[in-house]
Amino acid sequence: MATLDHPTLPIIKAAFPEVRFKAAEFRGQTTLVVPSERLHDVMRSLRDDPRCAYDYLVDVTAVDYLGYPAEQPGRFAVVYPLASVADARRLVVKTYLDPSIDTGGNAEDPALVVDSVTDIWPGAEWPEREVYDMFGIRFRNHPDLRRILLWKDYPGHPLRKDYPLRGRGEREHYVQVNRDSA
Amino acid sequence: MGLEAALPVENVLTTQLSRVMNWARRSSVWPLPFATACCGIELMATAASRFDIARFGSEAMRFSPRQADLLIVAGRVAVKMMPVLQRIYLQMTEPKWVISMGACASTGGVFDTYAVVQGVDQFIPVDVYVPGCPPRPEMLIEGLMTIQRMIDRDNIPFDDQGKRIPLQIALTPTYHPRPQPVEVSIGAT
Numbered sequence: 135m136a137t138l139d140h141p142t143l144p145i146i147k148a149a150f151p152e153v154r155f156k157a158a159e160f161r162g163q164t165t166l167v168v169p170s171e172r173l174h175d176v177m178r179s180l181r182d183d184p185r186c187a188y189d190y191l192v193d194v195t196a197v198d199y200l201g202y203p204a205e206q207p208g209r210f211a212v213v214y215p216l217a218s219v220a221d222a223r224r225l226v227v228k229t230y231l232d233p234s235i236d237t238g239g240n241a242e243d244p245a246l247v248v249d250s251v252t253d254i255w256p257g258a259e260w261p262e263r264e265v266y267d268m269f270g271i272r273f274r275n276h277p278d279l280r281r282i283l284l285w286k287d288y289p290g291h292p293l294r295k296d297y298p299l300r301g302r303g304e305r306e307h308y309v310q311v312n313r314d315s316a
Numbered sequence: 317m318g319l320e321a322a323l324p325v326e327n328v329l330t331t332q333l334s335r336v337m338n339w340a341r342r343s344s345v346w347p348l349p350f351a352t353a354c355c356g357i358e359l360m361a362t363a364a365s366r367f368d369i370a371r372f373g374s375e376a377m378r379f380s381p382r383q384a385d386l387l388i389v390a391g392r393v394a395v396k397m398m399p400v401l402q403r404i405y406l407q408m409t410e411p412k413w414v415i416s417m418g419a420c421a422s423t424g425g426v427f428d429t430y431a432v433v434q435g436v437d438q439f440i441p442v443d444v445y446v447p448g449c450p451p452r453p454e455m456l457i458e459g460l461m462t463i464q465r466m467i468d469r470d471n472i473p474f475d476d477q478g479k480r481i482p483l484q485i486a487l488t489p490t491y492h493p494r495p496q497p498v499e500v501s502i503g504a505t
Contacts, residue, residue: 284431285396292430301430305395308433311402311440313410313479 140164142225145185150176156207165226167207173229174249180216180227181254188216188225191251194261196269200295208232212248212271231271238297240270240290250276268293334470341385341411342467343373345460348384348408350401353391355418355450362453372460381407386463389442390450392420393433405440411472414482415459416442419449441482447489458487 138157143166147155153176156167168176180188192215199206208230216225234245250273251258262273263282270291273279281288288304290297347369349359363369363377378384381404393401405414416436419425422445424434436442443466446459462485466472473481 297430299429304430305433306438308395308398308439309402310438311405313441315402315406 138164140225142166142180142186142188142223145183146176146179149179149183163224163226165228167228167230170212170229170231170248173227174251174254177214177227177251177254180225186218187220188218188223190217190219191215191255191258192217192224194251194258194265196265196271196293198269198293198295206230209237210246210269210271212265214251237270237294238290240288242272243270246271247274248272249274250279252276267291270294338467338470342464344376345372345374345386345413345463345467346376346378346384347374347386347388347415347460348378348381348404349388349390350404351388351390352393352397353418353420355390355421358450358453359388359390359417359456362456367453367457369457369460372457372464374460381405382409384408385411386413386415386460388415388417388456389421389436390417392425392427393436394431395433396431398433398436398439401436402440411467411480413444413463414440414442415444415446415456415463417446417456417459418451419447422447425449437482437484443483443485445484445486447487455487455489462487 138159140157140159143155143157143164146166150172153169153172158165158167180186193213195213197211197213199209199211210231210233211228212231214227216227217223229248231246231248233243235241235243237243246269248271250262252262252273253275259277260282262276263278263280265271266273266276266279267281267283268291280286284292289302292301349356351359361367363375369375374386381387385408387405387408389401405412416422420427420432421436422442424432428434433439437445444459444462446455448455451459463483466483473483475481
């Protein structure tokens with residue numbers, strides 16, 4: 135049985151009595167699952183409350199749980215590993231999202247939106263762009279939400295599990311160059 | 317430097333102009349290292365003193381395509397990198413040669429994903445394919461010598477419009493790995 139004795143959990147629970155949190159523990163690492171509509175408030179309080187003081191956002195990444203053997207609350211999870219440098223504490227915050235339209239293309243899905251945390255941790259800007267690039271999850275109030283690794287017209291989000299590993303012809307359909315092209 | 321001894325007494329040597337030009341060309345094939353992965357490390361080893369590509373007149377690595385004769389594509393090429401490679405190729409002046417070094421540049425290698433080009437020869441002309449993952453420096457030197465031999469013999473293929481067509485030579489390994497374990501040796505054995 136997991137031991138949920140992370141010191142931050144009661145503080146957050148008391149600060150947001152109306153929100154239904156979930157928490158999990160695996161090998162000493164505690165994960166706090168937050169509903170996506172309250173994520174920004176919780177994150178702000180995790181950084182600004184002096185008892186939490188998570189001043190360092192380690193990463194922003196995402197998981198596609200399509201075909202995952204265990205039951206999950208949603209198809210996609212956005213994952214925020216946090217660290218408090220002064221107190222040497224770590225906490226992983228997760229929020230789940232479910233797509234409302236077909237995930238095959240790169241059309242904008244109104245359900246796959248979560249509030250950006252760039253106003254709390256400015257370093258979140260590029261990782262959030264990467265999550266958008268790879269998973270098609272958009273971030274509200276992000277200052278510059280463009281693809282970061284792939285090019286602008288890329289026809290999909292390749293880290294989604296329903297995206298073919300070998301792509302949809304991006305690597306084949308390309309300009310050929312020969313000696314006379316210059 | 318030995319050449320004088322070969323000359324007749326009047327110090328006149330008659331030859332064909334093309335032979336002199338081919339001799340000059342093959343003795344100064346300046347490479348442009350397009351090194352994107354671990355093959356680039358082996359390319360550096362080829363240039364360093366132990367294997368010493370200077371013995372073949374190719375020690376002058378040129379990072380400007382306008383000064384280079386030989387494009388060595390060493391490593392995997394991402395789809396996003398392909399326009400850069402094509403542009404570098406187009407900026408090189410004739411006569412130019414292309415070596416596709418290693419499994420990734422030639423076929424994509426183990427990187428069979430949406431983002432990696434499965435062989436640069438799909439999009440630019442390639443003259444010599446050097447196999448290996450990464451190739452030994454001897455193998456790369458063999459590829460360079462293949463190009464030198466083609467220049468020397470003047471048997472560069474042209475199509476009916478007079479355009480040079482890629483050689484498309486694939487090297488086969490000429491060395492045989494010794495049975496393991498091999499006794500550790502230091503220096504020349």
